[in-house]
Amino acid sequence: MTATHCPYCALQCAQTLTPDPAAGVNVAGRDFPTNRGGLCQKGWTSASVLRAPDRLTTPLVRGVDGELVPTSWDVALDLVALRLREIRSDHGADAVAVFGGGGLTNEKAYQLGKFARIALGTANIDYNGRFCMSSAAAAANRSLGVDRGLPFPLTDLGGAQAVLLLGSNLAETMPPSVAHLSGARAAGGLIVVDPRISATARLTENGGGIHLQPVPGTDLVVLLGLLHVVFSEGLDDPAYIAERTTGVDEAQRLAATWWPARVEQVTGIPETQLRSAAMLLASASPMRGGSGAYVLTGRGVEQSSQGTATVNAAINLSLALGLVGRVGSGYGAVTGQGNGQGGREHGQKSDQLPGYRMIDDPSAREHVAAVWGVDPAVIPGKGKPAVELLDSLGREGGPRALLVHGANVRVSAPNATHVGDRLDALDLLVVCDIVPSETARSADVVLPVLQWAEEEGTMTSLEGRILRRRKAIDPPEGARSELWVWRELAARLDAPGTWDIDAARVFDELARASEGGRADYSGLSHARLDAEPDLFWPCPAVKDGSAHPGTPRLFLDGFPTPDGRARFVAVDDRGPADDVRGEAPSHLVTGRVLQHYQSGAQTRRVEELVAASPGAFVEIHPRLADRHGIAPGDRVQLTSTRGVVTATARVTDAVRPDTVFMPFHWADEANVNRVTNDATDPVSGMPEFKVCAVTVARVGSPVPQANSPFASTTEVPA
């Protein structure tokens, strides 16, 4: 029996894996503060992916006939190294780019950043976390001085009287977390802001709280309206504001321009609802003697061209109410991907080095260079953030080669058809994956790697807790750890530095590299984490050799800003980049379903999950359906200026009549990211997945169901 954590989302539910000759491993929930022994259907069925019929177990290289053919590791690695050398000598080091993932362990995220900087010598590394956490990260950094998704343990939510959830559908995305909202629901204090009546919004029914259902793309205005009400009705906490913050004046003046009637005009939220929501939050705040209030944001509000501003508005609200840095209250971002937190701390980002250090900070470069055993001058500068990086592939002066680790960009990137074209323009695409994802299938070289139950490492969960991932079974013959792949490639490229393949040793190096940084892991090791499963960063090494207890709650004594205070950042609304208009009159919002994860590369290969959620669909309001003559089950086409997507209609009043919803787990013609917008936030570089303008049309009657949807969806086209 092996104690580990689920391979999917950032909740990282604790699991016990028991080897089973038939199934590979048996999965059971394990008691842990975050999941209390619970697992969702994805977690329960996670072992199926280990035995996916098309699991990659041998390197593949595209032959002269254009087909991917099995080959040996030596041949594949020699080829990759040779082509990388050629491209580097012809076009310069930045012509090789790297795209990482928020599902990689801390050890791999660290090693990948190091591999890019000193083995490839490229500035061009970024990762899919740019698609999920970058706005929350940018906003928290500029306001609170550090970005840790939840700067408090998840279990703290249980004591809160009110929780404001913006753009998070956690009942669908991380179901066991819902248990932590029961206190707020019992107090009638759960406030969910979502343009849809999502599973999470339904938690407010029957006295659980309030659901605000704004027009898509207007979350920032909702927040400015709440802040307006807080200030104008004297619900703020002046003593806290005076002692612990700066910049309130400008933020308050800006909020003065968003009186509730004006907010209603933009958001469609009636004034009475806005005021009730503000009052619920305020009466739960410590200043008013409440048992605590939290403001939490998710991708729904962050994946926006004004995502950073929106998160800053959420933080401003939290600061005005005196919530941040007090036990039992606070602001947090609900991280999405399994290692979405750790993945953004250890050097996969185009502008960062391990320990959440900035790559243009000379002292950070010096520290990390010393750990890596290189001259600081060798470390490249800032690279391009994800959307810009993908857009530059194969262009004049852009990268000619791309290495992909833990991402399926052909499905998951916004404006996906365009991204596919850019991938096709490359001279060399190398993909490390566990199954033939859509991106892997188009690669020149595919390298088979390990899954969660087959490897050691650490993951940092949504609450900043460092968790041990443990090996339960041997990997299939032929699959290799990415740590091994990078060592092999580093050797073939004559790279400086050491390239451990033992995760514990890589962690020790990561810990040294993070020492003194914002995300300081230097007091941690695999051995310590094995003994103590409740350590939160920062957890620095202590000079006298004693063990730092870790930091479950940040900001209790101050903020890691130059003056120790949190900053109000005055932000205003600019509206969505691609707003509805005559020729595209409906909003499209995207999201997830419980049974699937991200691009679906894993979950679309699990029979039980496919049976419960077989394919893409469009949620459409009865009024809009009626306008277009759409009946339930009809094929519906959504068209934006970027592309077209086709899926089955679900007629439901869970969406606004001016809005359609589509989940993003499917590929090809059912891939909604063909339609989504790649406009980015000016601060974070995060794309505006969550709102764009589309036309809706009926294209046909229901398609008869195939006998086994499972068989058809896992079929790998030749």
Add this chain to the structure above:
Amino acid sequence: MRLIVIGNGMVGARFVEDLLARDTAGKYEVTVIGEEACEPYNRVLLSEVVAGRYELSSLTLPSPDHPRLTVLRGTSASSIDREDRVVVTIDGSRHRYDQLVIATGAAARIPPLDGLDPTPGRLPRGVHALRSIDDAREIVAATLNSRRAVVLGAGVLGIEAASGLAQRGCTVTLVHPADALMERQLDGSASSVLASAMPDVGITPRVGVGAAAAVVADGRLTGIRLTDGEVVESDLLLVATGTIANTAIARDAGLACERGIVVDDASRTADRRIFAIGDCAQPPSGAMGLVALGWDQARRLADLLTSASLPSRDGGTGSDVVRVKAHGLDVVTMGVCGGARPDAPTQRSLTLSDPATGRHVEVVVEGDRLVGATCIGAGQVAADLVATYTRRTPVPSDPAHLLLSALSPAIVTATSPDALADDAAVCRCNSVTKADITSAHTCGSRTVEEVAQATRATTGCGGCTDEVCALIDWLNERDPAAVRA
């Protein structure tokens, strides 16, 4: 380029902010001449101050701060010399401009009423307009002693002010000479639904009756004589009979002025160096006195001056939405509304009138677009209509659907186990249906633990545990023989 802005109110200050934000090339040096000594504040919320809902301090607006900006407060412009391109201030100093933006706003109109001397500063004690922060302060002070108030004029501001005074505890009579309350926005039937809601919030409406005279004793107001001869005893009169655009400085400079300074769609006067925005301006579409229009003009002018191209008209729609901010009175109008609208054969008008519950909704549709609406007591429907109107999203094929909320989530009633459909999801986290649990029961699972073991129901968030228990109890009851000892 020297740009002078006369006026530091909501629109003038917003324009300066917008312009400096867009002027990335650093083309402009801006000087603002503001009459009021204080920083710009949110005039829209003055009635909320009267209502006691807002502190004056929470009205302060962003005050543009920029190295290329000079703000002169407490100074008014006395004249414009268009030939020398100079603005002269009352202290005699001269400010040269290359471009000039006039944003002098409007002043309260004091009606010609016996007993009222409209000269500024000559109003009897107890008589107030509500236009400035000083007015609001004085009214709030006056309510400490006054119990009976009359509000003259039932436009948006008059109704808001009446509501505010009522919330301060005054008995309020709202006198309105026209045939309908808010006659620019409401027709007779909408007005009467609104009027019938007023007594509940402490306002007595007198529609179709004007004020004839202010009854003044010892320089202090004691009552209002109405045109029907009745005298309403009152120690506070709030005059809300419209505004007069502050055009004097423009008129003296020879610029065309009618009700306001005459400008084109892009806020340009006939002098190519001079522009006018906000309540002092009279654009071709007419002035509405709504700040959203003024801000729209400010943004468009900032675009024009910094990009030199005329911005498209798009995006400017919806700034004529009117919402009355009055406790207990829910009034929203937009676009085509009111009794005086011209006959338009291409438009369809649909009405839901429910006076007994204080509800009245009218929508006006042209093609597949909502072009106007009038909502009294409509709640969420009004908010939805505003969203539809401002974004010009298509209306339902039967526009009658617009009259009711599209967004009323079905109330989920706890369904008894026998009424639950077989394919109904009981445990969402693990996609477990009633049928799955029934079959687990048939196979011998008799407790929540056993059902969880067999189906994984309850093993996600645990939210369905009660429902699963009830289902098992019901299954056990139905098949008592199967319950083992």
